[in-house]
Amino acid sequence: MADISPSPTATWFxxxxxxxxxxxxxxxxxxxGAWVMVFPFIWMISSSMKPTDEVYDADFSIIPKTxxxxxxxxxxxxxxxxxxxxxxxxxxxxxxxxIQLLTAIPASYALAKxxxxxSSILFGTVIAAITIPINVTSIPLYxxxxxxxxxxxxxxMMFPFIVxxxxxxxxxxxxxxFPDSIIQAARVDGFSEIEIILRLILPxxxxxxxxxxxxxxxxxxxxxxWPLIVVQSQDKMTATLSMMQYHPxxxxxxxxxxxPPPSSPRRWSLHSFSPAGCSSGxxx
Amino acid sequence: xxxxxxxxxQTRLAYLLVLPATLLILAIYIIPILFVxxxxxxDYTLVSDYYEFVGFENYRQMFGDEVFAxxxxxxxxYALLFLPGAFIISLVLAIAIQEQKQFRSVLEVLxxxxxxxxxxxxxxxxxxxxxxxxxxxxxxxxxxxxxxVNWFGNEDVVLYSLAxxxxxxxxxxxxVLFLAGxxxxxxxxxxxxxxxxxxxPVDKFFRVTWPMLGPTAMxxxxxxxxxAFKLFDTVAILxxxxxxxxxxVFLYLAFLEGFEYFNMGYSAALSLFxxxxxxxxxxxxxxxxDRNVHY
Numbered sequence: 001m002a003d004i005s006p007s008p009t010a011t012w013f014x015x016x017x018x019x020x021x022x023x024x025x026x027x028x029x030x031x032x033g034a035w036v037m038v039f040p041f042i043w044m045i046s047s048s049m050k051p052t053d054e055v056y057d058a059d060f061s062i063i064p065k066t067x068x069x070x071x072x073x074x075x076x077x078x079x080x081x082x083x084x085x086x087x088x089x090x091x092x093x094x095x096x097x098x099i100q101l102l103t104a105i106p107a108s109y110a111l112a113k114x115x116x117x118x119s120s121i122l123f124g125t126v127i128a129a130i131t132i133p134i135n136v137t138s139i140p141l142y143x144x145x146x147x148x149x150x151x152x153x154x155x156x157m158m159f160p161f162i163v164x165x166x167x168x169x170x171x172x173x174x175x176x177x178f179p180d181s182i183i184q185a186a187r188v189d190g191f192s193e194i195e196i197i198l199r200l201i202l203p204x205x206x207x208x209x210x211x212x213x214x215x216x217x218x219x220x221x222x223x224x225x226w227p228l229i230v231v232q233s234q235d236k237m238t239a240t241l242s243m244m245q246y247h248p249x250x251x252x253x254x255x256x257x258x259x260p261p262p263s264s265p266r267r268w269s270l271h272s273f274s275p276a277g278c279s280s281g282x283x284x
Numbered sequence: 285x286x287x288x289x290x291x292x293x294q295t296r297l298a299y300l301l302v303l304p305a306t307l308l309i310l311a312i313y314i315i316p317i318l319f320v321x322x323x324x325x326x327d328y329t330l331v332s333d334y335y336e337f338v339g340f341e342n343y344r345q346m347f348g349d350e351v352f353a354x355x356x357x358x359x360x361x362y363a364l365l366f367l368p369g370a371f372i373i374s375l376v377l378a379i380a381i382q383e384q385k386q387f388r389s390v391l392e393v394l395x396x397x398x399x400x401x402x403x404x405x406x407x408x409x410x411x412x413x414x415x416x417x418x419x420x421x422x423x424x425x426x427x428x429x430x431x432x433v434n435w436f437g438n439e440d441v442v443l444y445s446l447a448x449x450x451x452x453x454x455x456x457x458x459x460v461l462f463l464a465g466x467x468x469x470x471x472x473x474x475x476x477x478x479x480x481x482x483x484x485p486v487d488k489f490f491r492v493t494w495p496m497l498g499p500t501a502m503x504x505x506x507x508x509x510x511x512a513f514k515l516f517d518t519v520a521i522l523x524x525x526x527x528x529x530x531x532x533v534f535l536y537l538a539f540l541e542g543f544e545y546f547n548m549g550y551s552a553a554l555s556l557f558x559x560x561x562x563x564x565x566x567x568x569x570x571x572x573x574d575r576n577v578h579y
Contacts, residue, residue, distance in 0.1 A: 027387060040410065106302070107305035122302060131559075133562060135538065135555065136317070136558060138542070139548055139555060143548065144316075163304075165313070222404065224404045239402075
């Protein structure tokens with residue numbers, strides 16, 4: 001296109017014009033950047049197969065000099081309570097997700113398609129609640145859980161998240177797009193509202209539900225803040241929270257006494273990938 | 285069934301459908317927020333059940349408190365380090381990667397990888413990489429003849445270290461947002477701009493890309509600012525606010541006051557301040573999301 005009409009102001013930046021060499025340099029720079037981004041993972045995988053003293057060796061090599069991979073992973077799986085932590089994370093995340101869907105889908109259908117007094121107040125409350133992060137409500141929620149004696153239970157770990165205002169908002173927007181004429185036709189054919197939800201709305205909303213599920217699961221899998229507050233015992237600890245006790249320099253642990261922090265990095269690589277997707281959901 | 289009767293059963297059903305969610309919203313959001321507000325007016329501590337109303341004493345204490353000022357300072361300094369990088373690096377990356385033909389998807393995956401990881405776990409890897417003694421980063425610096433850096437032990441450096449880790453974890457996410465914004469810009473706009481003489485990359489960026497990217501840019505700026513203000517995980521795991529409170533950021537201070545020292549009343553005041561900031565960002569976003577589209 002350059003020959004159609006040459007830029008009249010092209011002077012000082014002529015040299016940045018993408019010639020083929022310029023493009024080559026960009027590509028090389030992008031790959032160097034990518035190496036920096038990926039290096040922590042490479043280091044982690046490499047170190048997970050080294051003996052402890054080699055991890056902090058002055059000359060780092062990606063291929064371990066002494067291969068300890070089998071022992072390290074065996075230790076994580078069978079000698080450490082790490083499988084318990086992973087299980088706890090799984091229970092909490094799945095539990096949260098199931099209850100979130102059970103509460104959000106009916107509510108958002110009513111908000112989207114049914115008329116009732118107070119619906120706009122409820123929807124306004126939902127919008128306002130989206131901006132409230134757990135960090136703000138954590139104190140009264142914690143005190144409440146202390147008063148009813150439910151601290152350090154799965155219930156306490158799930159409770160603040162079992163209604164997702166974000167999900168209600170998302171599904172309501174999605175359901176509104178569903179044609180009213182089909183719902184009317186179904187009503188004429190004798191479908192009850194519950195049947196309409198289960199047999200018409202739900203199948204059409206699978207993409208939205210799937211997307212939300214990934215976001216919700218990842219967000220709570222990665223959450224450190226709330227487990228740090230309510231989890232006190234080793235057998236309720238989530239995988240993410242357990243990272244606190246694997247820090248070589250860490251002195252602080254939550255509540256109950258824990259085994260001394262092992263200083264080997266062998267546990268790092270099993271956990272650091274969350275199952276899927278991305279971790280930046282604001283208030284899921 | 286008559287129409288009005290049908291309407292009636294439908295309304296009853298609607299109430300039934302929203303009931304669980306409504307009760308839970310009351311229990312999880314509305315009532316706790318009220319209690320945070322009331323609690324911020326008391327000197328309640330979890331340790332003793334006796335407490336009294338102290339009016340706005342907690343807020344007065346907050347604004348006169350050196351520790352609070354320090355935490356706020358740290359948070360803003362950290363945001364100042366973090367935000368330009370989170371915005372500019374991601375934008376430049378998105379533009380550069382978009383122009384790639386054969387490597388585009390590989391590069392996207394590689395840069396997005398940190399976003400998919402659990403930051404709490406990767407913080408441990410960074411702790412080892414940034415180790416002042418035998419860390420890979422310091423060893424590399426030494427090879428190039430540069431001085432070694434005490435990443436987490438030096439008060440003047442620790443916020444830079446945390447900002448680097450946060451940047452590493454967010455760049456891929458912002459880049460994908462920018463890429464989505466870039467792909468939605470119609471190709472014929474560039475052709476039209478080229479017709480009008482704007483065919484140089486720099487011209488194209490300022491005449492077409494940047495104005496069309498307005499809403500995306502606003503979204504990235506606001507969400508990144510909120511992320512910056514919510515810094516917690518890496519502080520809790522790596523520094524615990526140290527050395528000498530140099531990395532004690534706002535949310536970590538609120539956490540310490542509430543759940544380590546059990547000054548619930550004071551911590552409630554801090555929480556409300558935090559909520560105020562979040563609301564401010566949400567307002568900015570709502571305000572600009574309608575106006576910032578230049579067609």
